[in-house]
Amino acid sequence: METLTTRVFNNGNSQAVRIPAEFRLDTDQVSISRNEAGDLIIHPIRAQRGDALMQALHALGEADADFVAALEADRDSQQPVQEREGL
Template identity: 75%
Template sequence: METLTTRVFNNGNSQAVRIPAEFRLDTDRVSITRNEAGDLVIHPLRVPRGAALMQALQALGEVDGSFIAALDAEQSKPLPAQEREGL
C-alpha cells in the first residue's frame, strides 16, 4: 500500500490537508472520523445520482419502497478501512 507525506495548512479557522493526485477523490464532500488509535479516517460521500431516474421509475410503478430502502441501505454502508502503516 502506497504511503505519501503531504502538507497540513490553515484555512481560516480550520485546517486543510493537501491530498496528492495519487489519492484524488471523485467527490467534493467527505465524512471524517477519528478511530480508537487516534487516526483520522476520511470517507468520500457519494453524489446522489439517478434521482430523476428513480422518480420516473416510481411514477411508472416499476420501483417500490422496499427496493429504494435496499438501495439506501447499501449506499449508507461505509467502505472498509484501509490498513496503513504509521508514520
C-alpha cells in the same frame, strides 16, 4: 499500502490537508472520523444526484428497467481527471 507525507494548512477557521495526486478523490464530499488510535479516516461520499428525479419517475410509472439501467451505467462511468498545469 503506499504512504506519503503532505502539508496541513489553515483555510479560514478550518484546517485543510493537501491530498497528493496519487490519492486524488473522485468526489467533492468525504466523511471523516477518528479511530481508537487517534488516526483520521477519510471516506469518499458518492453524490446521489438524480435520486429525487428517479423516485418521481418510478412513482409516475415513467421509468422502465432499460431506462434505469442506462442511467445507472451513465452515472457509473467516470470521466478521466483533467490534468492541469500549476500556477
